[in-house]
Amino acid sequence: MAETRMRSPLGQAVGLGSAKEGVEHWWVLRVSSIALVPLTLWFVIAVISLAGADRAALVAWMHHPLPAVLMILLLVATFYHGALGLQVVIEDYIANEALRMGMMIIMRLAAVALAALGIFAVLKLSLGA
Amino acid sequence: MRSDARPLSPHLQVYRWPLAMALSILHRASGIALCAGAVLLVWWLCAAAEGPSAYGGMQHFLGSIIGLLLLFGWSVALFYHLCSGLRHLWWDTGRSLDLPSVYRGSYIVIGGTAVLTVLTWIAVAMHGRG
Numbered sequence: 001m002a003e004t005r006m007r008s009p010l011g012q013a014v015g016l017g018s019a020k021e022g023v024e025h026w027w028v029l030r031v032s033s034i035a036l037v038p039l040t041l042w043f044v045i046a047v048i049s050l051a052g053a054d055r056a057a058l059v060a061w062m063h064h065p066l067p068a069v070l071m072i073l074l075l076v077a078t079f080y081h082g083a084l085g086l087q088v089v090i091e092d093y094i095a096n097e098a099l100r101m102g103m104m105i106i107m108r109l110a111a112v113a114l115a116a117l118g119i120f121a122v123l124k125l126s127l128g129a
Numbered sequence: 130m131r132s133d134a135r136p137l138s139p140h141l142q143v144y145r146w147p148l149a150m151a152l153s154i155l156h157r158a159s160g161i162a163l164c165a166g167a168v169l170l171v172w173w174l175c176a177a178a179e180g181p182s183a184y185g186g187m188q189h190f191l192g193s194i195i196g197l198l199l200l201f202g203w204s205v206a207l208f209y210h211l212c213s214g215l216r217h218l219w220w221d222t223g224r225s226l227d228l229p230s231v232y233r234g235s236y237i238v239i240g241g242t243a244v245l246t247v248l249t250w251i252a253v254a255m256h257g258r259g
Contacts, residue, residue: 121174
């Protein structure tokens with residue numbers, strides 16, 4: 001108690017409450033969501049047009065630059081936005097700090113790895129045989 | 130010290146769920162579901178990149194009852210999260226935050242999700258036959 005009284009009001013408050021990072025998270029979540037609106041609508045139309053298509057038709061479609069680039073942008077925006085969203089879910093529900101930290105690291109690494117895997121598959125379809 | 134006899138503040142289970150509360154929870158739930166859907170998308174792209182036999186297996190799975198149910202659930206989650214997300218962006222401008230507007234917006238989001246989902250599956254069915 002004696003130690004607490006010796007500290008200034010500012011010293012007691014610093015480090016508590018907001019980490020001053022919330023605005024950045026809020027903003028990039030919105031920016032990625034705005035990017036995902038047209039990308040999602042394009043994706044739905046693309047999936048409808050590809051419904052029942054064989055692999056040759058898919059490869060021929062992916063050989064065009066626009067579908068390949070849009071698919072890569074969709075993957076990047078989706079996994080970025082998804083990781084930001086899952087971050088909040090983990091922060092809200094996992095009280096144990098070590099578990100929360102561990103889940104956050106695994107979730108972020110998985111998001112990057114899955115996005116890389118998807119982009120590689122698109123490039124292979126688009127540029128390869 | 131006994132603490133079990135203390136009065137507790139009301140928690141989730143004692144409230145009748147207002148529509149906005151259900152839709153807010155559904156926004157988060159659909160977002161989590163879409164993360165699973167994104168994994169499915171990567172899996173599908175990888176199967177296509179792998180070769181005809183892997184792609185054929187994937188298409189066979191997606192055409193099965195379980196696959197179609199997954200795709201239908203994905204489409205509902207996608208359109209709901211899209212409509213609800215657009216409402217969130219609209220709310221971010223400071224508009225439609227009063228109770229009547231929130232109810233009106235809720236019905237628009239539910240209706241928009243239903244219309245987009247039904248239109249998409251009609252388009253898939255027509256394209257599949259044609």
